Structure formats: C-alpha cells, structure tokens
Amino acid sequence: MYDVIIIGAGIIGNFIARELSKYELDILLMDKENDISNGATKANTAIIHAGFDAPNGSKMAYFNVRGNPMFDQVCDELGVPFKRIGSLVLAFDDTDLKTLKVLYNRGLKSGVPKMEILNRDQVEKMEPNISHNVQGALYAKTAGIIGPWELAIALGENAIENGVELSLNTEALNIDKTSNGYNVFTNKGKTEGRIVINCAGIYADKLNNMVSHNKFRIIPKKGQYYLMDKTVGNIVNTVIFQCPTEKGKGIVVTPTVHGNLIIGPDSEIIEEKEDTKTDSHRLKFVAKVASKSLPNIPFDKVITTFAGIRAEPETGDFIIGEPEDAPGFINVAGIKSPGLSASPAIAEYVVNMVGGINNGLVKKDNYNPNRKKIIRFNQLSNEEKNELIKIDPRYGKVICRCETITEGEIIDAIHRKAGATTVDGVKRRARPGSGRCQGGFCMPRVMEILAREQGKDIEEIVKDSLDSYILTGKTK
Amino acid sequence: MNYDLVVVGGGPAGLAAAIRAKELGVMDILIIERDNELGGILNQCIHNGFGLHIFKKELTGPEYAKIFMDKVEELGIDYKLNTFVLDINDKKELAVVNSTDGFFSIQAKAIILAMGCRERPRGAINIPGTRPSGIFTAGTAQRFINIEGYMVGKKVVILGSGDIGLIMARRLTLEGAKVEAVAEIMPYPNGLKRNIAQCLEDFNIPLLLEHTVIDIIGRSRIEGVILAKVDEDRNVIKGTEKHIECDTLILSVGLIPENELSKSAGVKMDPLTSGPLVDETLETSVAGIFACGNVLHVHDLVDNVTKESYKAGESAAKYIKEVGEKKKIKDNIVHLYPEKGVRYVLPQYLDIDNLDENINLFMRVDNIYKNIEIIVETNGKVIKKFKRNQLFPSEMESILLRKEDLNNMTGNKVSVYIK
Numbered sequence: 001m002y003d004v005i006i007i008g009a010g011i012i013g014n015f016i017a018r019e020l021s022k023y024e025l026d027i028l029l030m031d032k033e034n035d036i037s038n039g040a041t042k043a044n045t046a047i048i049h050a051g052f053d054a055p056n057g058s059k060m061a062y063f064n065v066r067g068n069p070m071f072d073q074v075c076d077e078l079g080v081p082f083k084r085i086g087s088l089v090l091a092f093d094d095t096d097l098k099t100l101k102v103l104y105n106r107g108l109k110s111g112v113p114k115m116e117i118l119n120r121d122q123v124e125k126m127e128p129n130i131s132h133n134v135q136g137a138l139y140a141k142t143a144g145i146i147g148p149w150e151l152a153i154a155l156g157e158n159a160i161e162n163g164v165e166l167s168l169n170t171e172a173l174n175i176d177k178t179s180n181g182y183n184v185f186t187n188k189g190k191t192e193g194r195i196v197i198n199c200a201g202i203y204a205d206k207l208n209n210m211v212s213h214n215k216f217r218i219i220p221k222k223g224q225y226y227l228m229d230k231t232v233g234n235i236v237n238t239v240i241f242q243c244p245t246e247k248g249k250g251i252v253v254t255p256t257v258h259g260n261l262i263i264g265p266d267s268e269i270i271e272e273k274e275d276t277k278t279d280s281h282r283l284k285f286v287a288k289v290a291s292k293s294l295p296n297i298p299f300d301k302v303i304t305t306f307a308g309i310r311a312e313p314e315t316g317d318f319i320i321g322e323p324e325d326a327p328g329f330i331n332v333a334g335i336k337s338p339g340l341s342a343s344p345a346i347a348e349y350v351v352n353m354v355g356g357i358n359n360g361l362v363k364k365d366n367y368n369p370n371r372k373k374i375i376r377f378n379q380l381s382n383e384e385k386n387e388l389i390k391i392d393p394r395y396g397k398v399i400c401r402c403e404t405i406t407e408g409e410i411i412d413a414i415h416r417k418a419g420a421t422t423v424d425g426v427k428r429r430a431r432p433g434s435g436r437c438q439g440g441f442c443m444p445r446v447m448e449i450l451a452r453e454q455g456k457d458i459e460e461i462v463k464d465s466l467d468s469y470i471l472t473g474k475t476k
Numbered sequence: 477m478n479y480d481l482v483v484v485g486g487g488p489a490g491l492a493a494a495i496r497a498k499e500l501g502v503m504d505i506l507i508i509e510r511d512n513e514l515g516g517i518l519n520q521c522i523h524n525g526f527g528l529h530i531f532k533k534e535l536t537g538p539e540y541a542k543i544f545m546d547k548v549e550e551l552g553i554d555y556k557l558n559t560f561v562l563d564i565n566d567k568k569e570l571a572v573v574n575s576t577d578g579f580f581s582i583q584a585k586a587i588i589l590a591m592g593c594r595e596r597p598r599g600a601i602n603i604p605g606t607r608p609s610g611i612f613t614a615g616t617a618q619r620f621i622n623i624e625g626y627m628v629g630k631k632v633v634i635l636g637s638g639d640i641g642l643i644m645a646r647r648l649t650l651e652g653a654k655v656e657a658v659a660e661i662m663p664y665p666n667g668l669k670r671n672i673a674q675c676l677e678d679f680n681i682p683l684l685l686e687h688t689v690i691d692i693i694g695r696s697r698i699e700g701v702i703l704a705k706v707d708e709d710r711n712v713i714k715g716t717e718k719h720i721e722c723d724t725l726i727l728s729v730g731l732i733p734e735n736e737l738s739k740s741a742g743v744k745m746d747p748l749t750s751g752p753l754v755d756e757t758l759e760t761s762v763a764g765i766f767a768c769g770n771v772l773h774v775h776d777l778v779d780n781v782t783k784e785s786y787k788a789g790e791s792a793a794k795y796i797k798e799v800g801e802k803k804k805i806k807d808n809i810v811h812l813y814p815e816k817g818v819r820y821v822l823p824q825y826l827d828i829d830n831l832d833e834n835i836n837l838f839m840r841v842d843n844i845y846k847n848i849e850i851i852v853e854t855n856g857k858v859i860k861k862f863k864r865n866q867l868f869p870s871e872m873e874s875i876l877l878r879k880e881d882l883n884n885m886t887g888n889k890v891s892v893y894i895k
Contacts, residue, residue, distance in 0.1 A: 227599070274695065278604045304599030306607065378562075382571070385579035396575035398510065398560035402736075438597035440613045444620060459626065463609035468696040470609050471626040472723070475651050 002028045002165075004354060005184055005193030007172050007207060009033075010041040011148060011340055012332050013199035014155035015347035020354060021162035023361040028191060029156070029164055030184075032171035034465050035425045036418055037152035039201045040339075042428065043225070043276070043308030045252050045262060046148050047239050049338040050087060050140035052107025052115065059318040061110040063342030063349070068142055070344035078154035078371045080147055081257035087143030087239035088123065090293055091136045096243035100138045107140070114141035129235050131295050143239050145257050148340055149428045153418060158371050160417040162364065169466060172200070175210045181328055182211070195357055197330045197350065202273045202311045204319075204333035212323035218334055219312040220273045223265025224282050229301040229436050233259040240293050251289040253297070258431070263290045263297065265308065276307045303436050310336045320346065321353070328357055375412065378404040399449070400442040402435025410446060414453045421454065423447060424464040479554075480504040480796050482570055482584040484561050484737060487516020488778050489769020489785040490590035491544035496789030497588075498551045502796055506582070507548070507555035508572060514548065514555060515541030516592060517615065518778065520622045523643055525670070529779035540778060564741040566762050585799050586764045586792040589738050589752065590785065593770040595640075596730040603635070605692025608699075614640035614728040618647070627651055629724025633701050634658040635689050639667040639776065639870075641728020646675035648726075655679070656720050659687040659703055661710055664844050666728075666870050668776055689725065690717065698725055731774045741765055748820035749773040755806070755825040756835055757791035758784070764799070766792050773822055773838070776872055780838075806830075810888050817841055817848075817894030819869070826890070828882060835877040839892060841867045849895045850875055855887040867894070 004020060006013045009031035017029045033039070048071055054060035075082035091097045100117055107115050116139045123137045124130060160166055167188070174185040181194035198207045205218040233255045242250025253263050266286050283305055291297060313319050313334020320332050330353055332346060339346075355361045377395055380388065388408075389396040395408035413420045413429035420426040423433070426446050433439030433446065447470065451458040462468045481502050483490045486509030494507050513519060518526070521537025528534060531543070548555065559574040570582045595613035610629060612620070617628045618640060632653050634641045637660040645655045658676060663686050665672050676683050684703065690712055691702035705716035733751040735743075743752045744761035751772040752760040759766050768788035769781045808828040814821045819840045826835065839850075850862040852875070859882070862875045875892075882890075 277606050277691070280602065280604050280690070283602065283604070302599060302602060303597070305602055305604070382579055382581075385573065389573070389575065389578040393575035396573055396578060397558060398562075398573065401510065401560070404560075404562065436597075436600075437594045438599050440595050440597055440616050443616060444624060448624075458624070465696045468609040470628070471620065472629050473627050475621055475625050475627055 001181070002026045002191065002193040003358070004028070004195045004197060005030065005182070005191060006197045006199055007184070008199035008201055008204070009036045009152070009156060009166070009168075010039050010199060010201055011037065011152045011343050012335050012346060013197070014152045014159065015343045016197055016199065016332070016350050017159040017164045018155040018162070019347040019351045021159045021164050022364060022367045024364055025361070027159075027164045028167060028193065029159065030167040030170040030172065030186065032169065034169055034422060034462070035420075035428070036156045036166075036168075037149040037428070038464070040308055040310060041152045042149045043306055044148055044310075044337075044340060045225070045254065045265065046146055046256055047087070047252070047254055047341075048082070048144040048146055049341040050107065050115065050143045051110055051112045051338070051341070052103050052138070052140060054110070054338065056106055056109045059320060060338060060342065063318065063345040064338040065111045067342045067345035071144065071146065074344060075146070075151065077369045078151070078158055079374050080151045080154050082144055082146045083257055084142060084144040085238050085255070086139060086141045087241060088118070088127065089138040089241040089243055090123070090130070090134050091243050092133050092292065093135065095245070097136055099243045099245075100136060103138050112140065112142070115139065126238065127236055127240070129294055129296065130240070131293055145239065145254060146340070147257050153429060154371055156418040157416055158369070161371070162367055166418055172207060175207060177211060177326065195328045195330065195354055197332060199332045201335070202309055204311065204331065208323065208331050208333060211326040211329050213325055214323040216319060216333070217314045219314060220270050220275070221310045221312045221336070222268045222270045222275060222307050223310060224278050224286055224307045225262055225264030225305060226283065226286065226299070226302050227304050227306065228261040228263070228298070229303050230259045232298050232301045233261050235261060235294065235297070242289070242293055251286055251293070253290050253293055258434070260303070263287070270309070274309065276309060278305045278307050304438060312336050318342070318346070320349065330354070372416070375409060377406045377409055399445050400432030400435065402437050402441075403431045405430055405432040405442075407449060410449050411453055414450065421450070422462050422464050423450070423470070426450065477580060477582045478504070479506045479582055480585045481506070481588065481792055482582055483507045483588045483590055484564070484570070485509065485516065485590035485592055485769075485771070486511075486514040486555060486557075487590065487592050487769065488518055488541065488544065488781050489592065489771070490516070490588065491541070491548055492782045492785035493588045493590055493768055493789035493792070494553050495544060495547050495551060496786040497793045498553050500790060500793035502793045505553050507553060508559050508561055508570075509555060509557050510560045512558050514545050514557070520615075520619050521643070522622050523647070526778050529777065530782055561737055564737050566742040568764055585796050586766065587741070588788050588792055589743075589760070589765065589767040589771050590769050591734045591737060591771045593731040593733045593774055595727070596732055598727060601729050603689050603692060606695055608692070608694040608697050610694070610698035610723055611692070611725045611727065614638065614644045614726050617644055617726050621647060621651065627653065629653060629722070631656060631722045632724040632726060633689070633703070633720055633722045634726040634728060636660060636727055636729035637665040637667050637672070637683065638728035638730060639671050641726060642667045642671040642675040644726055644728070645681050646679060649679045649681065653724075655681045656722055657682045657684050657703070659684045659689060661686065661688040661706055664869065668870060669868070688712075692725065697723060699723070701725055731770065733771045733774065735771060738767065738771070743767075746820065746824055748814065749822060753824045754822070755809070755827050756823050756831065757794075757827070758788040758823070759791060759795070764795055773820065776870065780872065810882070810885070810890055812837070813889060813891045814839065815891045815893035817843065817845060818892050821892045826882070831879045831882070833879050835879070837875050837877060837892065839873050839875070841869055841873065841894060844868055845894055850892065851895050852877065852890060852892050854885045854890045859885065859890070
C-alpha cells in the first residue's frame with residue numbers, strides 16, 4: 001500500500017512527485033503513456049507567464065504569480081534550460097491600448113512585479129522586426145521561456161532518485177474507495193494508496209467521476225503550432241503576445257530555450273481527447289494572425305508543425321482540492337494555461353494538502369534536490385570538449401549533425417533514472433532529431449544505440465508509444 | 477595541425493576532388509568524413525546505373541565508390557573517419573572532433589566543401605495530420621533496408637517522385653512490400669525518365685501526378701493517408717480526396733544542399749541553388765574555399781558530380797600553388813543570371829581574365845519545354861543559342877561556351893533564358 005499514488009506524469013504529476021519525495025512517503029507515479037510528459041507537457045508554447053492575464057482572485061492568477069519566481073531555483077537544481085527574456089503584449093489600436101492598461105492593472109492587483117507600458121519607439125527598439133503598426137506594449141520582465149518536457153523529465157528523474165516509484169504504460173481503469181484509501185485498478189492490476197492525486201490532464205474528469213458525485217468535465221482544446229529553424233530564432237528577443245480581443249487571445253511568437261522560433265497556438269474545442277492532428281487550414285490562420293505582430297516571418301524555415309491539447313475545465317479555473325465526498329482524493333485538474341507557470345506553486349500547495357491529510361510530513365534526511373549534471377557537448381568550451389573526450393571518447397562521436405549531439409549524450413539520456421527507451425524519448429532528453437533534418441540522418445543511429453544500450457533487438461525499438469513500431473522485420 | 481588541402485566530406489564529390497588535387501601535386505591532403513567509411517551515400521545505393529558516362533559501364537553505388545576509395549588508398553591520401561567538422565572560419569581554420577583525437581583545429585591553405593545534401597523532411601513541406609511512426613524520408617528507408625537489413629513497412633505510399641523515391645519504390649517491391657502509389661504534386665515527375673520506366677512502369681506502380689498527401693491517419697503507427705488532386709496553383713480540388721490504407725509513407729520531396737559549415741565560413745549563398753555562389757573554378761566568395769557535388773547544387777547523376785569535383789580539385793591545386801605568389805586579382809567578373817524558364821545557372825560568376833577555352837554552364841529549367849532554344853545573352857545581344865528538343869526540370873542541362881564567345885561582350889551581366 002502506497003502512501004500516495006499520483007496518476008499522470010505530466011508537469012504537474014512530476015512536480016508533485018518531486019516535492020513529495022522530500023518526505024518519508026511511499027509514492028507511486030503512474031502514467032498510461034510510454035514516457036513521462038507525453039501529453040500537454042510536450043506540446044505547448046513553453047513559456048513562463050508573468051501572471052497578469054488570469055482574472056484577479058482566480059486560482060490561475062494566484063498560482064501563476066506565486067509560481068513564476070520559483071523557476072530559477074528548481075531549474076538550477078535540475079539543470080533545466082530556462083531564460084527570463086520578458087514578454088510584450090502588443091497593442092495595434094486605441095482599443096488595444098486601453099486593454100494594455102486593463103492588463104497592467106490586473107497584473108498589479110494580482111501582485112505581478114516589474115511591468116511597464118512601453119510606447120511605440122521603446123517597443124521598436126526592443127524588437128526591431130516588429131510590425132510598424134504597433135502602438136505600444138505591456139512589457140513584463142519576469143516572463144520567461146523554458147523546456148517544459150525537460151523540466152518534467154528532470155523532476156521525474158529527481159523524484160525517482162529520491163525514492164518515488166514510476167510505472168509507465170499503466171492506465172487507471174477504475175478507482176474504488178476503501179476504508180483507508182483507494183484501490184486503483186490498472187491494466188497491470190490493482191494498487192492501493194491512502195491518498196490519490198489526480199493529475200490526469202485531459203482525463204482528470206474521468207478519474208474524478210469514478211470516485212465523486214461532484215462531477216465535472218474537462219474540455220479538450222487543441223492548439224496548433226509552427227516550429228522554425230534556429231537560423232530565425234533571433235527574429236524576436238522576447239515572448240510576443242497580442243492584445244486579447246473579442247476575436248481571441250491572438251497568436252504568440254517566441255524564441256525557444258534552444259534557439260528555435262515557436263508560433264502558435266490557435267484554439268479549437270475538439271471531440272476526441274487525443275486528436276493531435278494538424279491541419280493546413282488552421283495553421284494558415286495561425287500564420288496569418290502571427291504576421292500581424294511580425295510581418296516578415298520566413299515560413300520557409302518551418303522545421304515542423306504540431307498540435308497540443310489543453311485541459312480546459314468547464315468551471316473556467318483550475319480545479320484543485322478534495323471533492324467533499326472523496327477525502328484523500330486530490331484533484332489537480334483543468335490545469336490549462338498558465339498551468340506550466342503555476343506548476344511549482346501548485347505542487348507546493350498540494351504538498352501542504354497531503355500534509356494535512358497525513359497529519360504532518362516527516363522530512364527525509366537524505367533528500368537530494370540536485371540532478372547529476374547533464375553535459376551538453378555543443379555548449380562546452382574547446383578545452384572542456386577535449387578533456388571530456390579524453391575521459392569518455394563517446395563524446396567525440398557526433399550522432400546528430402543538425403544539433404551537434406554526441407553519442408555520449410544519448411547514452412547518458414538512456415541510462416538516467418526515468419531514462420529514454422524510445423526514439424522520441426531520446427529526442428526529448430538529448431535533442432537528436434530536433435533539428436532541421438528532423439532525424440532523417442540520425443534516427444537509424446539513435447535506434448542502434450538504444451538497442452545496444454538496452455540489450456534489445458533493433459526491431460523492438462519504437463518511436464514513442466509501445467505500438468509505434470518502426471521496422472517490420474528483416475529483409476529477404 | 478596544418479594541411480595544404482582539407483576536403484570536408486568523403487562521398488563521391490570529396491573523393492574525386494582529393495584525388496585530382498593529389499594527382500596535380502598537392503602533397504598534404506586530408507579528407508574528413510563523419511561516417512565510419514568513405515563513399516558517402518553511394519554505399520547505400522546498391523542499384524546499378526552509376527558510371528555510364530564516366531566509365532561507360534553500369535556500376536552499383538558501392539562499386540562506383542570503390543574505384544575512388546581504392547584510388548585514395550593508392551595515392552596515399554590521408555583521411556579521418558567518424559570525424560565531424562564543427563566549424564570553419566573565413567581564415568580557413570576548421571574546428572574538428574572525433575573520439576580518438578578529441579577536439580582539434582586544422583589550418584588549411586585551401587578547403588573543398590563536399591558535404592553533400594540532406595533530404596527535406598515532413599515538417600518542411602507541412603504535411604498535416606497525426607505524427608505516428610512509419611514516415612521515412614526515402615534515403616533513411618534506403619539506409620535501413622540496404623545497410624541495416626531491415627524492412628520499414630508492408631503497404632507503402634510514396635510522396636514525391638524524386639529519384640531516391642522511385643528507386644525505393646522498386647526496392648520495396650522487390651522486398652515484398654506493396655507500393656500503392658507514388659504521388660507527385662507537380663504535373664511532371666521529379667525523377668529521371670529511366671527511373672520512371674524501370675522502377676514504376678515495370679512494376680505497375682501507379683504514378684499520380686498533381687496529387688499530394690493532405691492528411692496522415694494513425695496515432696501510433698501510420699494507418700493511412702488521404703491523397704487528393706491539386707489544381708494548377710497546387711490547391712486541393714475538393715471531392716478528389718481518397719483514403720489509402722498504408723503502414724508506411726516514404727517522402728521523396730527534395731534535397732537541400734547542406735551548407736551550415738559553408739555559412740559559418742562566411743561563404744555567400746545562392747538562394748536558387750541553396751548552395752554557394754561560385755565562379756568557373758568553383759571557388760566560393762571566400763578565396764581558397766571551393767565547393768563541388770551536391771553541396772553546390774543537387775545533381776541527378778554521380779558522373780556529373782565526379783566531373784565537377786575533378787574541376788574543384790584542379791582549382792584548389794592551382795590555388796595552393798599560387799598562394800605566396802602574386803595573388804591573382806579578380807577584377808573582371810561577369811555575373812550570370814537565370815531568366816525566363818531557367819531556375820538556376822551555375823557557375824554564377826565568370827572571371828573573364830582567367831577563363832579556360834571551354835566554359836561549361838549547368839542549369840535547370842522550371843517546367844517541361846519542347847523544341848526550344850536556350851539563349852545566352854548579354855546587354856540585349858545574343859551570344860549563343862542552343863537548340864533542344866525537350867528539357868525537363870528533373871534533368872540537369874549543360875551548355876558549352878567558348879572563351880571567344882565572351883570576347884566582345886559589353887557590361888558584366890550575362891543572362892540565360894528559354895525561347
């Protein structure tokens with residue numbers, strides 16, 4: 001019997017697992033997918049919001065504003081890329097300029113620091129490629145960009161290092177209340193937990209509705225994106241939002257922590273929870289709206305397009321807490337945007353809740369907040385490169401030419417706790433295949449390394465999910 | 477570490493260039509190859525058809541490569557395998573890394589860029605749909621099948637009629653897979669006529685011109701695609717969509733010269749070829765840096781790569797000999813411009829004072845043309861005309877100018893167009 005079962009290993013589940021791993025608790029983290037962070041965490045805008053957007057008094061505003069300053073420490077401890085580059089909300093007309101003031105005041109009321117309304121010249125100075133139609137902007141210095149799945153994976157790895165058990169490909173099919181907790185029935189059998197934390201993203205409604213009469217619904221909302229080549233990553237220096245209007249929230253243009261450019265998302269309510277299809281009609285719309293901010297986006301530099309699903313709660317705000325009729329079952333549901341930005345503060349809050357249910361928590365003596373440093377070969381100095389190769393020659397073998405990723409880095413990504421077992425798992429951790437050729441060159445080589453390091457046959461290596469096989473047998 | 481000549485890339489271009497430079501007396505040559513053997517992409521091209529022009533016989537890719545690999549050994553040219561060039565600067569210094577030597581730099585007197593090209597991936601052409609496994613570029617599929625010995629699927633759709641895609645249609649069929657169709661968005665095929673005949677027609681594989689993939693279906697492994705017909709503006713014609721079940725989608729939608737290193741060296745690029753701008757000696761905008769093969773422009777035939785690369789080797793040898801002597805100044809440069817009907821012309825510059833007797837111009841057209849003339853013109857005056865029965869975008873065309881053709885030209889602009 002576990003003290004805590006966390007269902008869902010996205011950013012929220014991993015953050016809670018890692019924060020709870022500081023205490024003497026038996027914790028199980030489970031996910032139905034074949035890797036950590038395979039839902040919304042792997043497909044979003046990858047930004048940390050300042051916190052002025054959400055309505056005053058909402059959980060979204062509270063946890064966003066509280067979460068924002070927490071990223072520096074956690075990213076430092078875990079070696080996760082994070083840059084506070086600031087954000088601009090662009091205004092294109094008088095109505096927009098009024099909206100900027102509304103946002104600014106809302107931010108002040110929610111406690112957002114370091115905001116400023118800039119005039120046109122100031123904006124153009126900061127962002128020379130911006131549209132000349134810009135009339136002004138709300139500048140928020142504390143906004144940043146991050147590697148969301150890298151953070152989730154790092155949190156997961158650190159949680160496991162500190163004693164959390166991870167069970168992938170484990171889907172919660174039913175949950176029953178028992179006298180002292182819950183039975184969770186999965187495709188792998190029954191597990192028991194005194195406390196269950198529901199971090200199941202777009203499926204959080206399904207889990208809640210298994211144990212509570214207080215039912216709710218999570219509406220899956222799809223957003224589509226472009227990812228552009230690194231050669232155009234510096235077309236903007238900050239996260240560029242557009243003023244929200246009646247028509248919608250606008251399209252974001254932002255550099256990524258890896259130096260690419262990301263453009264998106266639109267917003268579309270979908271029927272099927274995992275419909276991550278892209279379509280050219282929607283993407284054209286994204287491109288058109290983005291061009292309002294930056295008239296000369298080189299769309300010939302697109303390296304991929306993708307869609308992410310946001311878990312929109314029908315209540316309009318995060319759903320965090322125990323349903324009245326299900327004590328010990330904690331919902332962390334409807335964590336839509338700014339969920340990533342709010343995640344450290346949500347984790348902190350949930351730890352307190354667990355402490356309350358548990359009548360206190362006992363700190364572990366040997367908790368280690370740090371993760372073994374990840375070596376990024378292409379970020380080393382020449383001397384460091386040389387020293388490293390002397391110690392481990394596998395860092396002298398470049399496998400991914402577009403991103404300059406070495407065999408040593410790939411092997412490290414495989415052998416860490418919560419390590420990569422799939423081609424996409426390697427890509428998310430060490431980045432081979434993330435570049436302009438999208439793995440055309442390195443995929444066979446990555447597969448060979450995966451097979452060799454895991455003692456598998458290359459035919460067993462999958463792209464992502466268990467049934468995403470790549471090879472179909474030997475040639476004649 | 478110092479070398480007279482460093483050749484970046486040990487494929488057909490790099491090998492031929494190094495061989496010719498060595499034959500012309502360049503002593504210190506190093507070929508740098510990132511893979512674990514020389515020969516480049518030829519190693520996975522196990523079909524025949526290579527060498528018809530140069531050796532007058534049909535060789536397989538590995539056989540063709542072996543001739544050059546043997547020559548490299550015979551001439552005692554140095555090479556480093558599993559070695560990766562991280563950076564080149566305009567002073568011709570290369571930052572290089574491998575497992576045995578670590579990170580090191582090489583100072584070269586001359587550099588030949590011969591990095592080849594890469595395949596355009598799905599993302600670059602924005603095929604919508606899900607992102608399952610089972611989508612391969614043709615070259616990646618070819619590597620799995622021919623080098624690793626594994627099949628990539630059983631029921632296959634091929635998008636794009638580039639030569640590698642056509643070759644793979646046949647290869648997959650011979651390996652027992654069913655190739656449902658080859659779809660090409662353009663109204664004409666993108667590969668060589670002989671490949672259309674030998675790889676598709678001989679195996680009854682339908683070639684669907686003016687068709688493209690508008691949706692990909694399947695969450696884990698691809699389960700099908702939606703094909704549709706397009707109009708003249710490449711817009712999908714409503715009502716022509718059809719669902720084709722498949723477990724594999726092969727992309728053969730174009731090759732992109734791989735010029736990240738050229739750019740790091742400050743070499744100026746031609747947006748039309750996606751390769752460096754060169755003069756008739758194949759020298760780039762950086763003195764002493766030359767380019768040849770698919771890094772310069774995408775070729776259809778390796779024979780042409782070899783010829784071009786011999787030229788680059790020759791030019792580099794000449795350059796190395798002249799280094800230290802009075803530097804030749806290029807002050808009489810003529811620019812070549814592709815105009816109506818011509819997609820690109822190579823070289824883009826001619827150094828009038830240093831021309832050989834014969835000047836080969838290479839070009840591609842932007843559509844199918846029948847019974848036309850290729851016109852070379854300067855300042856409104858026609859220098860030369862070349863009659864052609866037909867020209868295809870998929871087939872590189874060459875025309876021959878003589879030095880005297882340019883004797884009396886005025887201005888410094890030459891245009892090449894179709895009439």
